[in-house]
Amino acid sequence: MPPLPFPAAAPLSWYLTLSAVLFALGVAGFLFRRNIITVFMSIELMLNAVNLSFITFSYKLKQVDGHIFSFFVMVVAAAEAAVGLAIILTVFKNRQTLEIDELSSLKN
Amino acid sequence: MLHSPQQLWLIPLLPFAGFALNGLFGRRFSKPVINAIACGSVFLSFLWVLKTLSALGAFSGGLQESYGEHYYTWIQSGALNIGVDFAIDRLTSVMLMIVTGIGFLIHVYAVGYMSHEGGYYRFFAYLNLFMFFMLVLVLGANFLLLFVGWEGVGLCSYLLIGFYFLEKFASDAANKAFIVNRIGDFGFSLAVFLIVIHFGTLDFNTVFAKVKTMPVETSAGWLTAIALLLLVGACGKSAQIPLYVWLPDAMAGPTPVSALIHAATMVTAGVYMIARSSQIFLHAHGALNIVALVGLATAFFAATIGLTQFDIKKVYAYSTVSQLGYMFLGLGTGAFSAGIFHVMTHAFFKALLFLGAGSVIHACGGEQDMRKMGGLRKYTPITMWTLACATLAIAGVPFLSGAASKDLILESAYEFAPWMYWVGVFTAGMTAFYVTRAFCMTFFGEYRGEISTAGHGHAPVDAAHGHDDHAHDDHGHDDDHGHGGTPHESPLVMTIPLMVLAVLSLGGGFINIPKFLEPIFPLHEGESAAWLEWTASAAGLFGIALAYFFYVVAPSIPESIVSTFSIPYRWIYNKYFVDEFYDATIIGPAVDGSRSLLWRAVDAGGIDGTVNGIGSVARRIGGFLRRLQSGSIRSYAAWVVVGSILLIAYAGFSGGAK
Numbered sequence: 001m002p003p004l005p006f007p008a009a010a011p012l013s014w015y016l017t018l019s020a021v022l023f024a025l026g027v028a029g030f031l032f033r034r035n036i037i038t039v040f041m042s043i044e045l046m047l048n049a050v051n052l053s054f055i056t057f058s059y060k061l062k063q064v065d066g067h068i069f070s071f072f073v074m075v076v077a078a079a080e081a082a083v084g085l086a087i088i089l090t091v092f093k094n095r096q097t098l099e100i101d102e103l104s105s106l107k108n
Numbered sequence: 109m110l111h112s113p114q115q116l117w118l119i120p121l122l123p124f125a126g127f128a129l130n131g132l133f134g135r136r137f138s139k140p141v142i143n144a145i146a147c148g149s150v151f152l153s154f155l156w157v158l159k160t161l162s163a164l165g166a167f168s169g170g171l172q173e174s175y176g177e178h179y180y181t182w183i184q185s186g187a188l189n190i191g192v193d194f195a196i197d198r199l200t201s202v203m204l205m206i207v208t209g210i211g212f213l214i215h216v217y218a219v220g221y222m223s224h225e226g227g228y229y230r231f232f233a234y235l236n237l238f239m240f241f242m243l244v245l246v247l248g249a250n251f252l253l254l255f256v257g258w259e260g261v262g263l264c265s266y267l268l269i270g271f272y273f274l275e276k277f278a279s280d281a282a283n284k285a286f287i288v289n290r291i292g293d294f295g296f297s298l299a300v301f302l303i304v305i306h307f308g309t310l311d312f313n314t315v316f317a318k319v320k321t322m323p324v325e326t327s328a329g330w331l332t333a334i335a336l337l338l339l340v341g342a343c344g345k346s347a348q349i350p351l352y353v354w355l356p357d358a359m360a361g362p363t364p365v366s367a368l369i370h371a372a373t374m375v376t377a378g379v380y381m382i383a384r385s386s387q388i389f390l391h392a393h394g395a396l397n398i399v400a401l402v403g404l405a406t407a408f409f410a411a412t413i414g415l416t417q418f419d420i421k422k423v424y425a426y427s428t429v430s431q432l433g434y435m436f437l438g439l440g441t442g443a444f445s446a447g448i449f450h451v452m453t454h455a456f457f458k459a460l461l462f463l464g465a466g467s468v469i470h471a472c473g474g475e476q477d478m479r480k481m482g483g484l485r486k487y488t489p490i491t492m493w494t495l496a497c498a499t500l501a502i503a504g505v506p507f508l509s510g511a512a513s514k515d516l517i518l519e520s521a522y523e524f525a526p527w528m529y530w531v532g533v534f535t536a537g538m539t540a541f542y543v544t545r546a547f548c549m550t551f552f553g554e555y556r557g558e559i560s561t562a563g564h565g566h567a568p569v570d571a572a573h574g575h576d577d578h579a580h581d582d583h584g585h586d587d588d589h590g591h592g593g594t595p596h597e598s599p600l601v602m603t604i605p606l607m608v609l610a611v612l613s614l615g616g617g618f619i620n621i622p623k624f625l626e627p628i629f630p631l632h633e634g635e636s637a638a639w640l641e642w643t644a645s646a647a648g649l650f651g652i653a654l655a656y657f658f659y660v661v662a663p664s665i666p667e668s669i670v671s672t673f674s675i676p677y678r679w680i681y682n683k684y685f686v687d688e689f690y691d692a693t694i695i696g697p698a699v700d701g702s703r704s705l706l707w708r709a710v711d712a713g714g715i716d717g718t719v720n721g722i723g724s725v726a727r728r729i730g731g732f733l734r735r736l737q738s739g740s741i742r743s744y745a746a747w748v749v750v751g752s753i754l755l756i757a758y759a760g761f762s763g764g765a766k
Contacts, residue, residue: 030745039741104739 015056022049036088036098040081047077114160116177116194116247119204122153123239130236134229146232147215150239154208157201166201172627173197174313176249183252187308195249195312198625202448203246203380206455210372211239213605217463218364220602221470231271231362238264242373246380250310251300254381258296258345261374262289268369269361281360288354292344296381299337306330316387325392335388335395338381339402346378348436349406352429353687359421363466366421371428371462372455379435379451383444386629390442400440400521404528407433409684411538415545416681419476420465423546427502428458430539434517437532443520445622445629450517453509456616457501460609461543464495467602468550471595472557478546483555487595490603492551497610499547503540504648511645512617518644519636529640533647540651548659555595 022045029042051070058066092098126149134142164171176195183190196204215235222231238261245257262285270282300310307315325331342348347355358370369375382389382399389396407430414426431454438447469476471488485492501510514536522529597603622631658665670677679685736747 027749031742031749100741103741 012056012060016053019049019053019056022046022052034100036091036100036103039100040084040088044077044081047073112163113177114163114175114196115156116160116196117179118156119153119160119194119208120240120243120247122149122156123236123243125149127233127236127240130229131233134233137229139223139228142229142232143219146236147212147219149236150208150212150215153239153243154212157204157208160196161201161204164196166196166198171196171198171201174249176313188304188310190250190252190310192253193249193311194247194253196247197628199380199383199448199628200246202452202621202624204243206376206452207239207242207246207373210455210459210609211242211368213608214364214368214372214459214463217367217466217602217605218362220599221364221466222362225362227271231268234264234267234271235365235368238268238369238374242377245377249312251303251312251315252310254384255296255300258341258377258381259293261369261377262286262293262345265289265358265369265374268365269358271361271365275360278360281354281357285354285358288351289344292341292351292378295337295340295344296342299334299341302330302334302337306334312384316385319387319391322391324390325394328394329392331388332392332395335385335392336398338385338388339395339399342378342382342436343402344378345381346375346432346436347406347429348378348402348433349409352406352410353690355429356422356425356683359419359425363421363462363469366425367459367462367466370425371458375428375432376435376451376455379432379439379447382436382439383448383629386439386444389439396440396442398440399436400524400528403433403436403438403440404521404531405433406430407437407535408531411535411542412680413683414542415538416677418478420468420478420481420546420550421462421476423478423542424458424461424465427461427539427543428454430535431458431502434514434532434535437521437528438517441517441520441524441528443517443632445625445631446513446516446520448625448629449621450513452619452621453501453513453613453616456509456609456612457498460494460498460606460613461502463602463606463609464491464498467491467598467606468495470598470602473595475557478549480557481550481555482553482557483551484595485551487555488551488597490597490606494603494606494610495547495551497613499543500652501613501616502543503652504536504645505652506641506645507617509613509616511641511648513621515641515644516622519640520632522636522640533644536644537647537651540648541655544652544655545659548656552660553663557595 026042026044026046026049029045030039033039033042051073054066054070054073056066058064058070088098091103095103097103126145129145130137130142137145161167161171164175174195174197176193179192179194181189182192215232218231218235222228225231241257241260241264243257245254245261248254248257266282266286269285270279272278273282303310303315307318309315319331322331340351344351355370355375359366361370389399410426410429410433414423414430417423417426431450435447435450435454438444438450467488468481468484468491471484471491472481475481497508501508504511504514518529518532518536521532622629682688738744
């Protein structure tokens with residue numbers, strides 16, 4: 001096995017812990033923030049937390065699948081951001097608000 | 109013998125074209141156009157029959173074998189192959205001539221008869237459709253095609269009985285005819301299934317050729333089963349005991365319909381079908397005996413009812429049932445050609461009787477009760493003379509058409525069993541009596557109707573006779589010509605068909621049908637004793653004389669007989685209470701059972717209950733679940749989180765993902 005280009009100073013569990021913390025932050029933001037844009041950003045945060053654990057496992061298992069998955073996630077996230085932001089803009093134009101609790105007109 | 113193609117399909121298709129034209133566009137046509145289409149199509153069909161038959165040599169000793177044409181394969185399923193095939197043999201030729209010839213005359217008559225009626229184009233469209241199906245019935249070369257025609261004429265019969273569908277009794281009568289016929293058709297279709305199972309084909313030639321090689325069944329086997337089921341079908345269509353009850357009620361239709369469908373052609377379809385299947389019946393003696401018994405019983409009982417009726421069309425209706433019984437008697441005793449001969453002569457004189465009755469009804473402004481007629485010989489001489497021909501023919505006066513065929517049947521009955529002959533002769537006497545009675549009540553004596561206010565004779569039922577069966581019997585429902593005044597002769601368009609039919613009724617007996625049908629039904633060897641014929645004729649003449657004496661010379665005698673034998677008289681007058689018996693034993697339980705058990709319990713309780721129960725359970729579950737749909741995105745997200753935590757916990761506790 002060739003030597004790594006950098007010293008493996010941080011153990012893998014740190015990366016995974018970081019990923020879990022970021023994901024939990026994303027979940028918390030999604031659940032407790034009221035501004036749609038923040039909620040949206042929380043989703044992005046969750047996606048990237050997952051990306052981090054993909055890369056970590058890919059590195060650990062010496063398999064390229066995780067990398068490929070993380071690229072997929074980025075592509076989908078980009079598309080989702082484009083669509084999502086467009087929706088948010090339209091919502092704001094129509095309703096003059098970004099309060100998520102007020103956007104429940106589909107009910108009833 | 110090979111023939112060039114004859115385009116048999118034209119024969120039924122011409123009336124069908126008439127039906128399509130009149131049915132689709134008749135509302136916009138004027139009456140002459142409708143007449144031309146309706147009568148013209150049938151006349152062309154008649155001409156095409158003549159042309160085909162002469163090309164096939166039917167008039168010059170040819171057509172010994174059946175000639176068939178194949179058009180296309182209708183059903184191909186495994187080994188079963190059913191084609192749309194038409195075939196002509198000598199039996200079919202007789203039926204074709206009757207159906208198209210008499211049919212044309214009745215169409216012409218109907219032009220005059222229906223001229224004041226609403227739904228004119230509808231009437232002729234139905235009539236043409238009937239011709240189409242009847243021709244398919246007789247031309248079809250397999251049982252399925254026969255069945256198509258069979259059901260089709262049943263449908264047209266239903267439509268035409270219920271022609272005055274705004275009147276309740278007309279639609280009731282139509283329903284009755286249709287439902288009773290369903291019973292017969294059920295038997296017929298079972299027979300067809302049995303034939304498919306045992307022969308693997310429905311083609312007449314193949315089936316009968318196979319039957320020919322089989323031994324005659326002495327005990328009940330499946331050939332007997334097929335024959336009996338066919339007989340059930342024939343009993344429905346040809347109004348035999350126990351399914352005859354629909355035919356008298358079928359007189360609710362316009363009189364030309366009674367003449368064409370319920371006397372001359374459709375009701376003889378059962379006779380035709382049994383004659384066509386003669387091979388099967390000849391190999392099932394038990395079934396053949398039952399045919400004879402059914403026929404004899406029907407002939408006798410219908411004749412007794414005919415003695416007592418006062419509605420002129422009812423008399424002729426029971427007479428039709430009775431004459432059909434004679435035909436079955438002929439078939440059942442093995443005289444198939446005599447049965448078909450009687451179909452033909454009966455078509456002549458019974459069509460004439462009905463058309464004459466129509467003319468009488470027309471003359472009296474819609475009155476059908478013979479007690480309100482009388483003395484019409486002054487007003488309607490042509491109708492009287494033509495009706496006289498028919499009356500003498502059906503009464504069995506020697507050398508006229510009715511005697512020729514009836515004597516053959518009675519001779520055959522004598523060889524079969526002498527007691528059947530004597531019952532038949534007695535019935536012939538009754539036949540002569542009731543037709544003469546109808547004739548005398550109509551034409552002799554003084555006119556008993558109301559001269560000034562005639563038109564629509566809703567006379568109350570004569571209370572002196574103490575009967576009150578179907579109240580509508582005595583209403584002049586059939587015709588609504590709306591002209592009162594004195595009785596008057598019908599126009600030429602109605603009387604000319606009467607005259608043609610009168611000639612046929614007188615001379616039709618000289619058309620030697622049994623000889624013509626010899627290739628199919630071998631002639632009987634040996635001469636019968638001459639006294640058989642003379643006894644039958646004597647019975648007929650005696651019946652005529654007795655009726656003339658009772659109703660012209662000494663009109664008080666019938667009433668005294670009625671009052672002497674009032675109990676049997678009422679019994680017979682009310683048709684042996686057969687309708688009431690069926691009501692009590694079959695119809696009532698069926699209706700009650702349907703209502704309380706099938707409708708209220710099974711349908712409303714079981715089926716609806718299940719469906720509604722499932723619905724309300726679903727609603728309740730939904731009502732519970734809808735609380736989850738708060739509309740708040742964050743609560744949905746919380747559900748997702750809780751769900752994933754539970755999933756992860758489950759995966760963790762159960763040993764992790766593998």
